[in-house]
Amino acid sequence: MEIDLQGIINPTLLTFKTVGVSLVLFLAVGVPIAYLLSFKKLRFRWFLDTFVTLPLIFPPIAVGFFLLLLLGKNGFIGSFFARFDISFIFTFNGLVIAGFVAGLPLMVKPLQSAIELFPMSIKEASYMSGKGAFYTLVFIILPSIKKSLFACLIIASTRAMGEVGITLMLGGNIIGKTDTMSLAIYNAVFDGEHELALVLSGVLVIISLIFFVGLHFLQKER
Template identity: 40%
Template sequence: MEALAAVLGDPALAFPLRLSLRIAVATLCLHATLGVALGWALSKRRWPGRSLLDIAVTLPMVFPPIVLGFGLLMLLGRHGLGGWIETGFGAGLIFSEAGVLLASVLVGLPLVVKPVEAAIAALPANLAEAARTLGHGEIPIFARVILPNVAGALGAGLLMATARSLGEVGVTLMLGGNILGRTNTISLEIYNAVTVGEFRRALVLSAALGLFSTLVLIVLRRRAPAP
């Protein structure tokens, strides 16, 4: 207990905790909006570019995180698109909080998009058709008919994506740079602790993230319908 209190009471953890919380909240908002929009788009079959979008969304699920992170580092660095971004906006994505946010969004996005896509595709077509015959437009139909029917899939996806994003290291390390006091998240603090031999610190932080992931699993199991 003393070791636990010593680690959790360390002032050096204040910044990673605040950063991780900010990133988690921002990621949740982006996942909720992008997840629904992309899930809806991918649920529609046979439109130009759908396969490419599906690959781009799904890739973070199967691609090694460190390889994906390195590819994005090359693409978004100063010698790639990052140079244009920095010129246009006065700041780049790499080695910044924006890079950490981008990594968090990318690794968790498939866990939101794919369940929403499947849920929308499984909806009976006559639900929307009936609403159209009553004179409702596409936006009201989406908000009042489709969205409530996929809320369960969206909620489960958001829970899984949040747990996945909080534990992300590979892509975050490449895009954020693990700069102390600037881009070091809680998951990177575990990495830092291991590299300097502070295994007790790494154990406590790992247990905290592991407990959060376990709670997510328990919530998902309780939400799942009985067989």
């Protein structure tokens, strides 16, 4: 049986794109959330903490369903974005949201504890050097814990890459449009194309191994 090359390349590229955008979001949104959560006295900390951690313990399909309700055209958030012609359901945006929500707790929680463990006196020394909290975070704290930061990014990205449940609900598994690699494997098996499923799984294994090796070296150097 002949394997359709497009059937491999399209899902792979789509997955790379999704993970790439999620990666930027992890840095842009995950890092500030981890920093905020490191303040024990923050108001509404419990709310933020719950919001971030929930996808870790809640079934992905259920999370996907709630997001569908929220982000749908008539949903609380979706109706707002619909005015600007931005939609999340059955689009690439939905895939990114799914990967991001699934990976966020794995990005935020370990990074939060790394920031909390960073010595108070070094932060204070920076403040007394005339520098503000944000400057200290960017130029002292994050560079000092960069290995933890990279490790968090790798773990969160692998989670985003393998995401199925939320992706299925938000993306809709439209072939050629929102079928990421994991979903493409499911589709292939469903259609009886076992060779295609095998090749796609093989590609996922190789990518995961690359991530794993990266993680291993980060831990070894520590």
